Amino acid sequence: MQTTDEIIIHVQEIEPRLRHQTIFETFNNLQDGESLIIHNxxxxxxxxxxxxxxxxxxxxxxxxxxxxxxxxxxVTKNLNNLASSELEAVLxxxxxxxxxxxxxxxxxxxxxxxxGESLIIHNxxxxxxxxxxxxxxxxxxxxxxxxxxxxENWDVLVTKNKVMKxxxxxxxxxxxxxxxxxxxxxxxxRLKHPTIFNTFDELKPGESFIIHNxxxxxxxxxxxxxxxxxxxxxxxxxxxxxxxxxxVTxxxxxxxxxxxxxxAKDLRKAxxxxxxxxxxxCGGKKTVREVCAEKGIDAEMVERELNxxxxxxxxxxxxxxxxxxxxxxxxxxxxxxxxxxxxxxEITAYAKKVAxxxxxxxxxxxxxxxxxxxxxxxxTEHMVDEENILFPxxxxxxxxxxxxxxxxxxxxxxxxxxxxxxEKEHDSVGRAMEEIRRLSNNYAIPSxxxxxxxxxxxMLEEFESDLFIHIHLENNIMxxxxxxxxxxxx
Numbered sequence: 195m196q197t198t199d200e201i202i203i204h205v206q207e208i209e210p211r212l213r214h215q216t217i218f219e220t221f222n223n224l225q226d227g228e229s230l231i232i233h234n235x236x237x238x239x240x241x242x243x244x245x246x247x248x249x250x251x252x253x254x255x256x257x258x259x260x261x262x263x264x265x266x267x268x269v270t271k272n273l274n275n276l277a278s279s280e281l282e283a284v285l286x287x288x289x290x291x292x293x294x295x296x297x298x299x300x301x302x303x304x305x306x307x308x309x310g311e312s313l314i315i316h317n318x319x320x321x322x323x324x325x326x327x328x329x330x331x332x333x334x335x336x337x338x339x340x341x342x343x344x345x346e347n348w349d350v351l352v353t354k355n356k357v358m359k360x361x362x363x364x365x366x367x368x369x370x371x372x373x374x375x376x377x378x379x380x381x382x383x384r385l386k387h388p389t390i391f392n393t394f395d396e397l398k399p400g401e402s403f404i405i406h407n408x409x410x411x412x413x414x415x416x417x418x419x420x421x422x423x424x425x426x427x428x429x430x431x432x433x434x435x436x437x438x439x440x441x442v443t444x445x446x447x448x449x450x451x452x453x454x455x456x457x458a459k460d461l462r463k464a465x466x467x468x469x470x471x472x473x474x475x476c477g478g479k480k481t482v483r484e485v486c487a488e489k490g491i492d493a494e495m496v497e498r499e500l501n502x503x504x505x506x507x508x509x510x511x512x513x514x515x516x517x518x519x520x521x522x523x524x525x526x527x528x529x530x531x532x533x534x535x536x537x538x539x540e541i542t543a544y545a546k547k548v549a550x551x552x553x554x555x556x557x558x559x560x561x562x563x564x565x566x567x568x569x570x571x572x573x574t575e576h577m578v579d580e581e582n583i584l585f586p587x588x589x590x591x592x593x594x595x596x597x598x599x600x601x602x603x604x605x606x607x608x609x610x611x612x613x614x615x616x617e618k619e620h621d622s623v624g625r626a627m628e629e630i631r632r633l634s635n636n637y638a639i640p641s642x643x644x645x646x647x648x649x650x651x652x653m654l655e656e657f658e659s660d661l662f663i664h665i666h667l668e669n670n671i672m673x674x675x676x677x678x679x680x681x682x683x684x
Contacts, residue, residue, distance in 0.1 A: 200268070205234040217241055221253070221269060222343060229270035231258070237265050240416035245269075252341070288317040300324055304332070304352065312353040314341070320348050326382075328352075334379050337408060355408070355436070373441070374403040378411065390414055394422065394442060402443035404431070410438050418442075452481055452670075468659070470496055514667055519675045520592040522667060523585040530664035531577050534657075541657060542570045544650040552647055556640065558633040565626045565633075566654075572626075576619050584612050588676045594683055601683040609680050613673045620665045627658045 201220055205213050220230050232238055242255050258266040284303055288296050303313050315321050325338050341349040376393055378386050390411075393403050405411055415428050431439040466472075472485050486496055514522060549563040587609060594601040631637065637651040 201230040203230060203232050205232060205238065214241060214244065218245070221245065221271065224271040226271055229268050232265075232267045232269060234265050234267075235263065237261070238267065240413070240419075243413045243416055246413070284313040286313060286315050288315060288321065297324060297327065301328070301331075304328065304336070304354065307354040309354050312351055315348075315350045315352060317348045317350075318346070320344065321350060325350075337379075338383075376403060376405050378405060378407040387414065387417065391418070391421075394418065394426070394444070397444040399444055402441050405438075405440045405442060407438050407440075408436065410434070411440065466496065468662075472496075514671050518592060519672050519679070520589045522672050523588050526664060526667055526672070527581060527585065530660060530667075531581070533660050534573055534577065534664075537653060537657060538570050538573065541650065541653050542566050544646055544653065548644075548647050548650050551644070552642075555642065562630050562633050565630050569623055569626050572619060572623055576616075576623070580616065584616060587612065588672065591676055591680050591683065595679055601680075610677060613677065617669055617673070620669060623661065624665060627661060630654060631658065 203217055203220060205217075208216055217230075217232060224230065232241065237260070245253060252272060254268075254270045254272055256268040256270070258268055284307075286300055286303060288300075291299055300313075300315060307313065315324065320343070328336065335355050337351075337353045337355070339351040339353070341351055374393055376390055378390070381389055390405060397403065405414065410433070418426065425445050427441075427443045427445065429441040429443070431441055470491055471489070472491075486492065517525070545559075545563040545566040549559040553559045591601065591609075593599060634651060634654070637655045639648050639651055643651075
């Protein structure tokens with residue numbers, strides 16, 4: 195439950211490029227014990243890791259609501275959570291020291307530290323010049339962690355490394371010949387992330403580089419995933435305690451996510467596919483670049499839009515991939531099959547009526563009417579087969595796996611054969627709807643259209659949208675999972 199004096203950040207109302215910055219600035223201005231609420235339309239866990247990287251464990255992260263449409267997280271600043279090494283660190287109150295002795299005092303205290311010990315620089319401005327002086331005169335043998343960053347006070351925890359750089363090889367022996375190495379601790383802080391991103395952007399498909407760091411750079415993973423998409427692998431070669439080595443590999447074309455997999459992770463991405471006329475259900479086994487090449491679309495433009503936050507869409511962000519497939523089968527029947535049974539007969543009647551009245555001026559309506567009749571006949575039989583044969587088979591597989599029951603195969607058609615036949619029927623219906631869209635010029639309503647004509651096109655467009663989601667849930671989520679689950683029963 196949120197209190198009346200808590201700051202609530204409505205993330206979706208903020209310009210995308212300012213969202214993380216707003217959260218960080220608001221947190222930084224909190225006093226010890228104060229909290230803020232992050233209200234978002236998806237789990238903002240990447241923000242947690244970025245805050246952990248920036249401030250350390252000086253906050254708590256409490257879920258008040260976890261989807262499916264909204265996430266509310268209370269973030270509370272708690273300086274008592276500082277690690278014991280921070281609490282035991284030598285505090286240098288810089289403003290109280292005579293100016294000519296300030297840097298000398300810091301250096302003297304640092305030189306007296308044992309490996310693993312720390313000092314805290316308390317100052318009335320950012321002591322960043324000390325960082326560069328210390329780096330230049332003592333080398334990369336310390337960590338520099340901001341505990342507080344203004345506006346009135348700056349507190350920096352400086353810890354002498356337990357293991358000096360030359361005590362071990364720079365990176366793991368698993369590094370391949372020719373791989374670039376980004377030695378993060380040796381870089382100026384403002385250049386660390388840009389250097390990693392520039393190195394990544396220079397990779398060719400299949401190539402890799404190594405991130406070498408003195409702590410787990412997991413926030414970089416989330417930033418890279420958010421800004422470049424799921425086009426890389428992240429492999430730990432070494433995981434502390436002194437050093438972390440991660441191999442980052444740009445996937446080859448054959449490893450890229452398919453359109454169906456992208457939509458399965460976040461159905462809101464389907465809005466981008468629909469915008470560019472990309473089939474994410476029947477054509478869901480192709481990659482974005484394959485489809486864009488076929489259609490003559492700028493693939494980089496589509497990928498940029500896919501990696502942007504998507505708001506104000508009609509589809510809720512339910513994570514269907516996390517549902518049990520027997521539950522998903524019921525959902526398809528109760529939501530999408532019922533939709534088809536409710537509206538398709540009405541659409542069929544309107545298509546016939548409008549063709550009879552307006553076909554002379556718009557002959558394409560005769561073809562649209564024929565296509566609608568074919569879709570009606572095919573889907574009516576198709577849904578009966580799914581509900582009586584395929585979906586019960588899916589539920590049987592789940593039940594056998596869950597309760598360790600026998601799963602006999604003798605005398606039954608193979609599951610993959612049933613699914614293959616079903617997907618061919620999906621493809622047939624999908625192609626018919628694409629042809630209707632082409633004939634209707636993307637459901638453009640002509641100036642002489644009557645109310646029935648207008649209603650027909652609006653219903654067809656809504657029907658197509660529901661149908662493509664319907665097929666997507668089966669082709670790209672339910673069927674692959676059922677095939678894999680069945681294999682565990684043999």
